[in-house]
Each structure stands twice: as C-alpha cells, then as structure tokens.
Amino acid sequence: MGYSLGGNVLLKYLGESGSDSPLQGATAVSVPFRLDQCADRIGQGFSKVYQAHFMREMLAYIKDKQRQFQHDGRHEGLATLAQLGPLTKMRTFWDFDGQVTAPLHGFADAQDYYRRASSRYFLGQIRTPTLIIQAADDPFVFRHSLPEASELSASTQFELQAKGGHVGFVDGSLKHPGYYLERRIPQWLAGLDRHG
Structure with a gap:
C-alpha cells in the first residue's frame, strides 16, 4: 500500500x-x-499553503541532520550537506529538489529527478x-x-x-x-x- x-x-x-x-x-x-507537474501544481493557488508547510518541514529535517552529524562527529555527512550551499532561499519543490534531492541522490537536476522517478x-x-x-x-x-x-x-x-x-x-x-x-x-x- x-x-x-x-x-x-x-x-x-x-x-x-x-x-x-x-x-x-x-x-x-x-x-x-x-512529479514535475505536481511540483508545479503545489505552487499554485491555495496549494501554496501546503508547499510552504512542506518546505518548512523539509528544511527543518536538513537542519536536524546537520545538528545530528555535528553531535556525532560525522564530518563526512556535514561536508556533504555543506556542499548543498545555503538553503535559506528555497521556496518551492523545484528549488528543494534541484538543490537537495538531485545532488544527494545522483540526479543531474530537479528535472532529471522528476523524469526518472x-x-x-x-x-x-x-x-x-x-x-x-x-x-x-x-x-x-x-x-x-x-x-x-x-x-x-x-x-x-x-x-x-x-x-x-x-x-x-x-x-x-x-x-x-x-x-x-x-x-x-x-x-x-x-x-x-x-x-x-
């Protein structure tokens, strides 16, 4: 299911x-x-409210990972997250998947991830x-x-x-x-x- x-x-x-x-x-x-069309859809109309909520949750998850890696002394994990660059300007699924999901999982960019997944x-x-x-x-x-x-x-x-x-x-x-x-x-x- x-x-x-x-x-x-x-x-x-x-x-x-x-x-x-x-x-x-x-x-x-x-x-x-x-996934590409759904990333577009959630950025329209009232659905933007959901997108804003999910973005806060996903960014909080990344920050939690950074704290966990710092606490555990996992410098490789910290370095990987640091390579993603500043996360503060991300507002959309396209932003997040292009800057976080794609590079962390071996996709060229958000479009490549959306197409293949x-x-x-x-x-x-x-x-x-x-x-x-x-x-x-x-x-x-x-x-x-x-x-x-x-x-x-x-x-x-x-x-x-x-x-x-x-x-x-x-x-x-x-x-x-x-x-x-x-x-x-x-x-x-x-x-x-x-x-x-």
Missing part, C-alpha cells in the same frame, strides 16, 4: 519489476504520477494486480497529470473519485463521517484473496 509519494514509489517499483514482483497485490492512493512512465509494465484510487479535486495533482486508460496495464484498476482531496476521501456528515479508503481497500484486497 502506498499513499502520495509512497504510492508513486510503489507503482514505479511494480512497473520496473513487471512479472518479477513478489507482491500478490498492491494499492496506491493520491499518487503524484508526474515519476511512476507514470512505468504503469504499462505493471503485472501485479493493483488498485489506484485518485480524487479529481486533489490539490497536488493536475487532472492532466492523471494517466490515460491506454497507459495502464491490464493488471491495474484505476478509480477516479469526484471528491477526496489528497488522501482524504471522507464522506458522510460531520457527526457521522465515513472513510472511503477504509472500506474500499479492504474490500478490494478481500476480492484478491478470493480470486488469487
């Missing part, structure tokens, strides 16, 4: 593994299939039974970032819900909320168990 970026990683793995995947089934929810290019090779659940109103994913049916393998079931936001999928009322994912995913997995 993978949610958001974890869903992207899972789907890419399944596509790369093809028939060699040891998994008997998989589910992915609110997947950013095209996006699951959309691997969906047709998935051979493991897979359920993908997306919401049309996801504030992180453009509608045009969603895959076309022709891009999906026969092993993949794609469900697009009108509402659900990003990993929300709450229905019902405030007094009696319902949680679609808590119903749908076990139902789908139980069907796999019966037919697998």
Whole structure:
C-alpha cells in the first residue's frame, strides 16, 4: 500500500519489476504520477499553503541532520550537506529538489529527478494486480497529470473519485463521517484473496 509519494514509489517499483514482483497485490492512493507537474501544481493557488508547510518541514529535517552529524562527529555527512550551499532561499519543490534531492541522490537536476522517478512512465509494465484510487479535486495533482486508460496495464484498476482531496476521501456528515479508503481497500484486497 502506498499513499502520495509512497504510492508513486510503489507503482514505479511494480512497473520496473513487471512479472518479477513478489507482491500478490498492491494499492496506491493520491499518487503524484508526474512529479514535475505536481511540483508545479503545489505552487499554485491555495496549494501554496501546503508547499510552504512542506518546505518548512523539509528544511527543518536538513537542519536536524546537520545538528545530528555535528553531535556525532560525522564530518563526512556535514561536508556533504555543506556542499548543498545555503538553503535559506528555497521556496518551492523545484528549488528543494534541484538543490537537495538531485545532488544527494545522483540526479543531474530537479528535472532529471522528476523524469526518472515519476511512476507514470512505468504503469504499462505493471503485472501485479493493483488498485489506484485518485480524487479529481486533489490539490497536488493536475487532472492532466492523471494517466490515460491506454497507459495502464491490464493488471491495474484505476478509480477516479469526484471528491477526496489528497488522501482524504471522507464522506458522510460531520457527526457521522465515513472513510472511503477504509472500506474500499479492504474490500478490494478481500476480492484478491478470493480470486488469487
């Protein structure tokens, strides 16, 4: 099971593994299939609020790592982080992934990382039974970032819900909320168990 970026990683793995995947089934929810387009989307409209929050969290994580390396005397780790340069001017995912993610993980730049790490290019090779659940109103994913049916393998079931936001999928009322994912995913997995 993978949610958001974890869903992207899972789907890419399944596509790369093809028939060699040891998994008997998989589910992915609110997947950013095209990381470049999602980095653009989160920088628009109200989604900027989420971007600002994530940027604070990611930069705080880097600072925590620096303190940990300093405390533990891990000079190699400190030197690696120092090579990233000043982090104070980063405001967007493009900034962070270009200055931090790409160099730390062997990518040429943010665009190279986004292209090579996006699951959309691997969906047709998935051979493991897979359920993908997306919401049309996801504030992180453009509608045009969603895959076309022709891009999906026969092993993949794609469900697009009108509402659900990003990993929300709450229905019902405030007094009696319902949680679609808590119903749908076990139902789908139980069907796999019966037919697998």
